[in-house]
Amino acid sequence: MDKGAKTLKKLCELDFDAIEAYEEAIKRLDDKSIADKLSQFRGDHLSHTDALNRLLQARSEDKVDGPDAKRVLTEGKVIIADLMGDKAILKAMSANEKLTVKAYEEALEVDSLSVEEKTQVTKHYEDEKRHHNWIKSTHDKM
Numbered sequence: 327m328d329k330g331a332k333t334l335k336k337l338c339e340l341d342f343d344a345i346e347a348y349e350e351a352i353k354r355l356d357d358k359s360i361a362d363k364l365s366q367f368r369g370d371h372l373s374h375t376d377a378l379n380r381l382l383q384a385r386s387e388d389k390v391d392g393p394d395a396k397r398v399l400t401e402g403k404v405i406i407a408d409l410m411g412d413k414a415i416l417k418a419m420s421a422n423e424k425l426t427v428k429a430y431e432e433a434l435e436v437d438s439l440s441v442e443e444k445t446q447v448t449k450h451y452e453d454e455k456r457h458h459n460w461i462k463s464t465h466d467k468m
């Protein structure tokens with residue numbers, strides 16, 4: 327597996343990690359409008375996993391079907407499950423999105439990604455920045 331494939335695999339595992347954190351957060355949020363917004367973001371992460379798996383398969387690599395056992399997100403589902411209150415949940419999700427933005431940003435520096443792969447990764451990077459900005463600004467207003 328070359329660096330490009332490893333990068334796509336890691337991003338896909340990270341998106342699965344994020345999906346689990348989102349599911350926990352959505353269940354626990356009191357504010358329905360915030361939960362609805364997070365459901366949309368969760369949907370973006372799901373479409374990322376589909377797109378990244380298509381790219382992996384085009385390279386004849388195995389599909390990723392869940393997060394890495396080590397988990398990369400510092401505020402993953404286990405941490406979120408213990409939090410009380412919407413503000414604390416958004417703070418944790420904001421930290422997660424910050425890491426995800428960084429991971430996509432770093433992936434764009436990897437030379438062994440094809441033009442098509444970089445185009446896809448750039449789209450995901452834009453989604454991640456949008457998620458992070460929304461969650462952070464919503465948290466800061468609370």
Ligand SMILES: [Fe+2]
Binds near residue numbers: 423
């Ligand atoms: Fe995100």
